[in-house]
Amino acid sequence: MKKPNESVVFKSVSGIVVLLVVFSAIVSVIGYKGFTDALLEQYSDGALLIADSAALSINADEMDSYKNSGGTTAEYKEVWESLDNLCNSSGSTFIYIIQPDLTDFDHITFLFSTINKDSPYTVYDFGYVRETTNDEYKQKYRALYDGTSSHEIVIRDKGYIETDAHITAMISLKGSDGQTKAILCVQRQMDDMTMARRGYVRRVIFVLGLLAVLVVIGQSFYLYRVFLRPIQRITNEAGRFAEENVIPESKLTESIRHKDEIGVLAGSIDKMEEQIVSYVENLTKVTAEKERISTELALATQIQASMLPNIFPPYPDREDFSIFASMTPAKEVGGDFYDFFLIDDDHLGMIIADVSGKGVPAALFMMASKILLENLALGGLEPSEVLTKANEQICKDNKTDMFVTVWYGILEISTGKVKAANAGHEYPVLSKNGKFEIFKDKHGFVLGGMEGMRYRQYEFEMAHGDTLFVYTDGVPEATNGQNEMFGTDRLLEVLNAEPSAMPKILLENTAVSVGKFVDNAEQFDDLTMLCVKRV
Amino acid sequence: MIINKRTEGSKLTIHIEGRLDTATSPELSKELETALDGVTELVFDLTLLEYISSSGLRVLLSVQKAMNGKGTMVVKNVSELVMEVFEITGFVDILTIE
Numbered sequence: 001m002k003k004p005n006e007s008v009v010f011k012s013v014s015g016i017v018v019l020l021v022v023f024s025a026i027v028s029v030i031g032y033k034g035f036t037d038a039l040l041e042q043y044s045d046g047a048l049l050i051a052d053s054a055a056l057s058i059n060a061d062e063m064d065s066y067k068n069s070g071g072t073t074a075e076y077k078e079v080w081e082s083l084d085n086l087c088n089s090s091g092s093t094f095i096y097i098i099q100p101d102l103t104d105f106d107h108i109t110f111l112f113s114t115i116n117k118d119s120p121y122t123v124y125d126f127g128y129v130r131e132t133t134n135d136e137y138k139q140k141y142r143a144l145y146d147g148t149s150s151h152e153i154v155i156r157d158k159g160y161i162e163t164d165a166h167i168t169a170m171i172s173l174k175g176s177d178g179q180t181k182a183i184l185c186v187q188r189q190m191d192d193m194t195m196a197r198r199g200y201v202r203r204v205i206f207v208l209g210l211l212a213v214l215v216v217i218g219q220s221f222y223l224y225r226v227f228l229r230p231i232q233r234i235t236n237e238a239g240r241f242a243e244e245n246v247i248p249e250s251k252l253t254e255s256i257r258h259k260d261e262i263g264v265l266a267g268s269i270d271k272m273e274e275q276i277v278s279y280v281e282n283l284t285k286v287t288a289e290k291e292r293i294s295t296e297l298a299l300a301t302q303i304q305a306s307m308l309p310n311i312f313p314p315y316p317d318r319e320d321f322s323i324f325a326s327m328t329p330a331k332e333v334g335g336d337f338y339d340f341f342l343i344d345d346d347h348l349g350m351i352i353a354d355v356s357g358k359g360v361p362a363a364l365f366m367m368a369s370k371i372l373l374e375n376l377a378l379g380g381l382e383p384s385e386v387l388t389k390a391n392e393q394i395c396k397d398n399k400t401d402m403f404v405t406v407w408y409g410i411l412e413i414s415t416g417k418v419k420a421a422n423a424g425h426e427y428p429v430l431s432k433n434g435k436f437e438i439f440k441d442k443h444g445f446v447l448g449g450m451e452g453m454r455y456r457q458y459e460f461e462m463a464h465g466d467t468l469f470v471y472t473d474g475v476p477e478a479t480n481g482q483n484e485m486f487g488t489d490r491l492l493e494v495l496n497a498e499p500s501a502m503p504k505i506l507l508e509n510t511a512v513s514v515g516k517f518v519d520n521a522e523q524f525d526d527l528t529m530l531c532v533k534r535v
Numbered sequence: 536m537i538i539n540k541r542t543e544g545s546k547l548t549i550h551i552e553g554r555l556d557t558a559t560s561p562e563l564s565k566e567l568e569t570a571l572d573g574v575t576e577l578v579f580d581l582t583l584l585e586y587i588s589s590s591g592l593r594v595l596l597s598v599q600k601a602m603n604g605k606g607t608m609v610v611k612n613v614s615e616l617v618m619e620v621f622e623i624t625g626f627v628d629i630l631t632i633e
Contacts, residue, residue, distance in 0.1 A: 356589035358557055401597040405589070405624060424624035445625035449596050453625075473589070485586075524557075525588075 008231070009223045013216050020215060024208035028201055035200050036157070039193040040167065044153045047169030050090045051151070051186040057082040058097070060173040063181040066111055067099070071126030084114040093119050093166065094187035097173070102145065105138045107131055111182060119189070144172040145180045157190065165190040230256045234266055241273050245280065248273070297332035297360075304333050304363055307370060309340055312504065320413050321348065324503035325530040326511070328474075334526035335362025335404075336472045337370050341378065346414050349377045352425065352530050353406040354472040356446075361402065369394065369404045369447070383408045383421035384457035387447060391423070391455070394448035403448040407470050416462040416534050421455045423447045426476070427488075429469040429495060430460070436469065436495040438488055467533040469495060469506065474525035478514045481521045486514055503531035537583075538566050545606075546576040552583035555591030564594050571598070575606030582612040587620050599629060609633055 058079055069076040087095040097112040108131075113124040124130070132138050140152040151171040168187045172180040237252055252266035305327070312324055325338040335355030343349050351373055355362040372393055376386040386408055394404070407428060409420035420428075424446035430439040444455040462468060471491075478486040494513040495506060507529050514527065536559035539550040547570060555563065571577070577598070587595075595610070602608040611633040613621065621627045 354589065356593045401593055401600065403589075403593065403596065424626070426623060443623060443625050445628050446592070446596075449625075450600075450629055453628075477586075477588070 007228070009220050009228050012223055013220050016215055016219055017212055020208065020212040024205065024212075027208065028204050031204055032197065032201055035197050036193075039190070039196070040155060040157075043167045043188055043190060043193065044155075044169060046090075047092070047153070047167055047186045047188050048151055048171070050086065050092055050095070050188075051169045051171045051184055053090075054083055054086050054095055054186065055171055055173060055184055057086075058173060058184070060175045060181040063099075063111070063173065063175070080112055080114065083112055087114040087116055090186075091188070092116060092186050093189045094121065095185070096124070096187075097182050097184050099182050100132065100138075100141045100145070105132055105141045108141070140170060141183060144170060144183050147172075147178075147180065150174075157194075165194050226258065226260075227262070230258065230262045230266065234262075234269055237269060237273075241276075245277070247277055300333045300360070300363065301329070304329075304367070307367065308337060314340070315342070318413075319535060321411070321532060321534050322503050323348070323350075323530070323532045324507050326507055326528065328511070328527040329358075329363075330474070330522075330524055330526050331359045333360060333363035334358065334528075335366050336474065336526035336528035337366050338470075338528055338530040339370060339374055340530065340532075341374065343378060343380060343410065346412055348411045348413060348532070350409050350411065350468075350470070350530060350532060351377070351406060352470040352472060352528065353404050354425065354474075354526070354528070355404045356402050358526065361400070365402050365404065365448075369406075373406065373408065377408065377410075382457060383410060383419055384455045387421045387423045387444065387455040388453070391447045391453050392451065395451040398448045401449075403446040405446050405472075409468070409470075411462065411468075411532065411534075413534070416464070416466070417459060418462060418468070419457060419459050421457045423453075423455055424449075426471060426473055429471070429488075429491065430462075431467040431469075431495070431499050432463070434465070434499045436467070436492050436499055438492070462534045464534055465500065467499070467503065467506070467531060469529070469531045471510075471530070472526060472528040474527040475510065475514060475529065477525060478518050478527065479521060479524060480518050486517050490517065503533050506531050536562065538563060540566070540570060542574075545574055546578070547571070547574040548578040548580060550580045550583065554586040554588075555584060555594070556586065556588040557590045560588070560590035560594050563591070564597070567594070567598055571601060574602075577602055577606065577608040579608070579610045580612050581610060581614065581617055584614065584617055587617050589624075592620070592624060592626060595626070595630065607631070 062075070066076050066079070083095050086092070093116050095112075095114045096110055098108040098110055100108045107129050110124040110126065110128040113126070113128070115121050115123045132141070136154060140154060143149045144152060151169065154168045154170070156167075157165045166187055166189050168185050170183050170185045173182045173184050175181045233255060234252060237248060240248065251270045253263070253270050256263055256266040258266075308327060309325070314323060323340055325340065327334060327336055327338060329336070335358055337351075337353050339351040341349050353366070353369060353373070355365045355369065369390070372390050373386065376389050381389065387406060390406070403424075405425040406423045407420065407425040409418050411418050420441065421444065422441050423444050427441060428439045429436050431437075439460070442456045442458050445453045476486055476488050476491060490513070491510065494510050498505060498509065501509070510529060511527070536551065536553040536555060539552070541548045551563065553559070579595070599608055609631050613632055621630065621632065
């Protein structure tokens with residue numbers, strides 16, 4: 001058995017794995033985003049809270065004096081201390097107060113700058129000026145100075161190289177005149193968040209990966225059990241059956257007990273195998289029977305043929321007459337027969353007969369008739385007596401209304417005198433002076449048809465060179481494709497073509513002529529002829 | 536072969552058309568199996584019968600024998616060709632031909 005190149009399980013499972021990967025990617029993205037948003041909100045709220053509390057210790061109106069203090073006055077230091085404490089206690093990374101240049105916000109000046117002592121960074125010195133980091137900061141600074149907002153959040157969360165992810169909360173420090181005097185910023189690192197987030201994504205991937213593996217194993221196992229294994233069994237069974245053609249030891253439905261389509265398929269295969277096997281058995285039986293009948297019929301054909309005189313010339317040492325006969329059955333066995341025998345040295349008995357119907361029933365009837373007639377004839381009875389007695393015998397046991405037409409004649413060879421009787425048989429054809437003509441003889445009823453029939457005898461003479469031709473209805477009634485019959489006219493035509501030919505030649509010519517006439521049409525009736533010529 | 540049957544009381548007329556040979560005779564035989572019950576006058580009209588073989592003759596013989604005890608059987612309108620068969624086989628002696 002050829003193994004399939006692509007397993008159904010592989011296809012099905014790989015489909016599921018792809019689905020899982022897509023699914024886990026979507027879940028990861030959604031989770032990542034949700035997680036980030038939640039944490040950022042928390043971080044920014046915290047940072048803003050710290051900024052607000054830091055602002056409490058600062059009087060914005062004093063900003064100019066701080067600026068001018070050079071970072072050395074006691075007031076300045078007091079504020080710085082409180083900011084520094086807040087920075088360390090709140091876990092912020094960086095708390096600072098800046099003043100951007102108010103023309104284009106390109107630069108910022110650090111007034112206060114405190115840094116968590118655990119962080120790796122160093123503080124900016126008082127009055128340190130640097131470029132604004134980017135446009136986002138610039139816009140936010142501007143907004144805070146415009147008064148369009150009082151607090152802003154900047155998030156840097158994109159894996160920057162120079163700084164870790166961090167969040168900066170900015171609030172405006174407003175003087176009593178309502179003007180923004182400076183910006184207070186609280187920067188918090190988001191290490192924890194990125195760590196947590198990374199952990200989250202890893203967990204999701206791990207769980208989903210684990211799930212994928214479990215699904216692959218589970219689905220493979222499930223598919224193998226409910227789907228592939230039964231299908232394989234069915235495939236194997238079908239292959240086995242195709243080669244062996246016998247019912248399996250155990251049926252498919254014994255091992256495949258599913259009630260689903262596969263179960264139905266298994267049931268169908270079981271049923272199909274049973275039916276095929278029984279069909280084949282039946283066919284084998286019928287074929288064997290047919291062969292037996294055919295053999296028997298072939299044997300029957302031989303037996304029937306051997307019952308009739310079939311060695312020609314039958315009397316090679318007799319030069320005073322020549323006789324020839326033939327029988328061609330339409331089926332394996334026929335109902336026609338001819339017979340001839342020397343009753344004594346000077347008397348030749350000749351019989352031609354035709355049983356009604358064809359095939360085996362006719363052949364059986366023919367055999368009985370042939371034996372009966374020959375026995376009666378060899379007893380030396382006159383033709384009319386032979387037919388009368390034969391009729392009595394046949395009628396006595398004839399339950400089937402079958403009958404046989406018989407012409408029986410005895411030729412006295414030395415004188416050419418023929419004594420004959422006809423029981424419903426075709427008219428003989430006789431050649432006198434080189435011309436064949438139908439001899440309308442006296443007819444009695446067929447043999448076996450009706451009890452108590454009498455058969456009249458008649459006589460005629462055959463001169464030297466005269467020929468007698470008798471035949472069964474298979475000759476004149478041979479039918480061609482156009483449903484035309486050969487007829488006695490065509491028969492006479494053939495015989496008169498060579499009227500003085502020997503019996504063998506006359507019979508052969510007739511057979512050829514009938515064959516040509518019938519052409520491709522099936523031989524429908526037995527074809528039997530007997531011809532005797534007085535030399 | 537076409538078989539037409541017409542019943543008038545106890546008289547049954549059978550028209551046979553076509554060829555009555557080995558192939559078609561069993562059909563006629565079967566038709567007649569049941570049709571003869573209560574028939575005392577049987578007529579075969581053979582106007583359209585083209586051909587009769589020995590198998591056909593056998594059916595006629597059986598029917599004739601069946602009718603012998605219970606009524607009459609007449610064969611009429613026999614064509615020349617069929618008549619020749621009746622003559623050759625001696626059926627003219629046992630059938631009533633009109």
